[in-house]
Amino acid sequence: MGDYIVRAMGGQGQIRAFAATTRDMVEKARQAHNTSPVATAALGRLMTAGAMMGCMMKGRQDILTLQIRGDGPLGGITVTADAMARVKGYVNEPSVLLHANQQGKLDVAGAVGHGYLRVIKDMGLKEPYVGEVDLQTGEIAEDLTYYFATSEQVPSSVGLGVLMSRDNTVKQAGGFILQLMPFAEERIVDELESNLRQVQSVTSLLEMGYSPEKILEKLLGDLGMETTDRIPTSFYCNCTKDRVSKALISVGKKDLQEMIDDGKEIEVNCQFCGRHYQFTVEELKQLKKQAM
CATH class of the missing domain: 3.90.1280.10 (HSP33 redox switch-like)
Incomplete structure (x- = not known):
């Protein structure tokens, strides 16, 4: 199967969980925009998040837009997704090249810089919902974790990753979003935090052959998991x-x-x-x- 998202519940219904594999989607975006490795990583992370957040929406006509505007050389990233997890996006400066960061990885934070993250949900109402937060790290996953906590008051953990091959094609891409329900017990929170500390990165799990189901099983551990949905996701543009x-x-x-x-x-x-x-x-x- 190609790219897809798994939607699940854990901890006796106290945790809402999503995990995705998005290699084909991110590679298609890379080819469409001829992005550099660091631009591919930044765009791929936000597109993966957009896919998972898109399928959180209820109406088939609902549209999600994620915008990052920073003072780094990328300039900005724009991603839109629908409720069927169809995603498109672009970066303002696709050819940006940067040295690796201190961990020897693509310097997404340096490419993004300081700025803001804006989330726009058009759900067919008179005015769309708009939430905006300052970027905390520019790494995107941490910024979305902060957005969920401050703008939507939902304690969450977001993991996103894009791994590039030596020929600058996309080798692995994917992510997860874990969200605590309002009634989550302290012991559930503690165990989930302990599980998260044991995971190095999304791409390391994907490299080991983990599927989205297996990623969630590892993250949820003994808390248990009940899969509720499996949703195909893809790069899709409706321009004509x-x-x-x-x-x-x-x-x-x-x-x-x-x-x-x-x-x-x-x-x-x-x-x-x-x-x-x-x-x-x-x-x-x-x-x-x-x-x-």
Whole structure:
């Protein structure tokens, strides 16, 4: 099976748990954006989190957006996901190169820098839910752990990882989110914290052949686990020429006329997947007729 998310309960219903394997998704994003290793790692971590958080949403039309804006050389990361765990995303500066950090690993924190994490949930209401926190480390998993605790008042533990091969393709990618229910007992909390301390990283478990189910079994240990769902996840962009046409119409008659006056075909690229859409001068004239 390809990329997927396992949703489960542990500790007699006192822990909500998610784990994902996302290698194919992150590799597809790397190919779409030609990202450097550190940019791939940063984007892959946030996309993995987006996939798990996306499937937490109830409505099929609900959309989650995760934005990181930092003063590091990456500039920012944007990821969107739907309730079916279909994810897309991009980094502002995909070609960033940095030396490894002191642990000899990709320096995601250095690439992100200081800034903020914003979570936007569009659930079809009049206004979307928006939560925002300052970045704590720039490592993304720790920042999301902090977000859950402060903005949603849900004690959580988030683990995310991307391991690159020597040829700069994605070797492993995945993550987990563990959340305590409001009625969780102290002994459950203590045992879970003890289990978490024994896990080095998500990618080390994936390298040892752990599936998302096995990752959760290891994290939950003697607390027990009941799997409730298994959800496929993938890199998916819903852009079409029709959607791009509507975006061009929205720029207005004046700007469209300037494009027409240039007398050349234009190309519009999708930020999320890198697809190219061409529009002839004649097509631009038709779009201008529909513009305000």
